[in-house]
Amino acid sequence: MSVAVPLSQMDVDDESLPNSWSSNDREGMLSYGGQNTAHKKKYYPSAIKFFGVDLSPDNVAVAMVYFVQGVLALARLAVSFYLKDDLHLDPAETAVVSGFSAFPWLIKPLYGFISDSVPLFGYRRRSYLILSGLLGALSWTLMATLVDSKYGAAFCILLGSLSVAFSDVVVDSMVVERARGESQSMSGSLQSLCWGSSAFGGIVSSYFSGSLVEAYGVRFVFGVTALLPLITSLVAVLVKEQPVRGINRPSANYAFLRSSRKHVVELWGAVSQRNVFLPTLFIFLWQATPQSDSAMFFFTTNKLGFTPEFLGRVKFVTSIASLIGVGLYNGFLKKVPLRKIFLVTTIFGCALGMSQVLLVTGINREWGISDEWFAIGDSLVITVLGQASFMPVLVLAAKLCPEGMEATLFATLMSISNGGSLLGGLIGAGLTQMLGVTRDSFDNLSTLIILCNLSSLLPLPLLRLLPQESPDSSLETTDMELKSN
Secondary structure, three states: OOOOOOHHHOOOOOOOOOOOOOHHHHHOOOEEOOEEOOOOOOOOOOOOEEOOEEOOHHHHHHHHHHHHHHHHHHHHHHHHHHHHHHOOOOHHHHHHHHHHHOHHHHOHHHHHHHHHHOOEOOEOOHHHHHHHHHHHHHHHHHHHHOOOOHHHHHHHHHHHHHHHHHHHHHHHHHHHHHHOOOOHHHHHHHHHHHHHHHHHHHHHHHHHHHHHHHHHOHHHHHHHHHHOHHHHHHHHHHOOOOOOOOOOHHHHHHHHHHHHHHHHHHHHHHHOOHHHHHHHHHHHHHHOOOOOHHHHHHHHHHHOOOOHHHHHHHHHHHHHHHHHHHHHHHHHHOOOOHHHHHHHHHHHHHHHHOHHHHHHHOHHHHOOOOHHHHHHHHHHHHHHHHHHHHHHHHHHHHHHOOOOOHHHHHHHHHHHHHHHHHHHHHHHHHHHHHOOOOOOOOOOHHHHHHHHHHHOOOOHHHHHHOOOOOOOOOHHHHHHHHHHO
């Protein structure tokens, strides 16, 4: 859908509780060398609480990792200007590079398998968090110093995306382990702490992202961003984890392969069921409609002259609007049938998305509305509706998961959803190229916007693939929505 959360936010992102094993598997972890590697953690209450959660070292580490995931959006605007101004890419090329960088988010369940089954230096969580932080710091350091080609930029952005995706999987598994055996209230508090930390980081970074680019340039922003993943590496030492000792490597490798094969078979059996496959197909097609985000970025900067500082303010507004969209869904749409939500939000989203044609043609100025104010208002409304329309995707994914495979299948479904968004971005890049929209030519931009928005209506005849009942409004489903946002 063209008004859904943009692909660049998939990090935003993200989206799942990628605990790569089922709950039954985790309760009886694999035994390496005759030893059971599952260790029951002991948590001691802290005098300080936040969101109702004791700020133990473990919980502080979790909150800081999520904060880093949010604050890394600091470089998002800088990347867009770097690809456009320094590498002189066209809108279509920019869309392809952005889409390529999202690939690590499509295989998140694989990271869960690796971290659960292959301890690194004796640890399953701590070592991978340190490695993820160092990998992210390396990628942004290269962007700040050596990268001077589109291929180098694509590789480094991909590396940074891999860093965030892997750390997201690891810290999600920590949350799942921490929430097991807790009350529903405590589970909800944990999710609120995670989501709130990420949202706070995103809001802070969006406020400063544009002004830093305008004042100091993109390389400076990349250098500052390179320091942020190191926070993940530093807080990893706070994670309380018993080292895994005495691993029989051949036996461990065999157990890993056997377990992986078993879970792939179980996962395929679950996805191939009609009541799971058909709604999943709808989610993929709904997300796979083309997007014109890259072309609009070039138009607003090259044609309208929007500065990085102003675009940073727009991103700040849309970050707040995203929270409003979540509140709109939780307050008014949670009990509305899924089919009706998708139908109404898709039609309204298509109509509101057409408003960008007014900005491209200059009609807003004839009405006495400046380009800046029109852009802010347009982005605000579209983001609120886009976030509200994306929340049912998370609810639907949660409802499709059978008992015993909730986390693994949920992560897989969200990876499929991300794959649809990636495909939509690539289709949008192809349309941009076909219509001749370049960094200096925007004659057919209105046509591109109309095509992208009308295409969002194409999946509507497939609404019958969705279940008819209302989404479950239980606390468990709400927790998944908040975390997945």
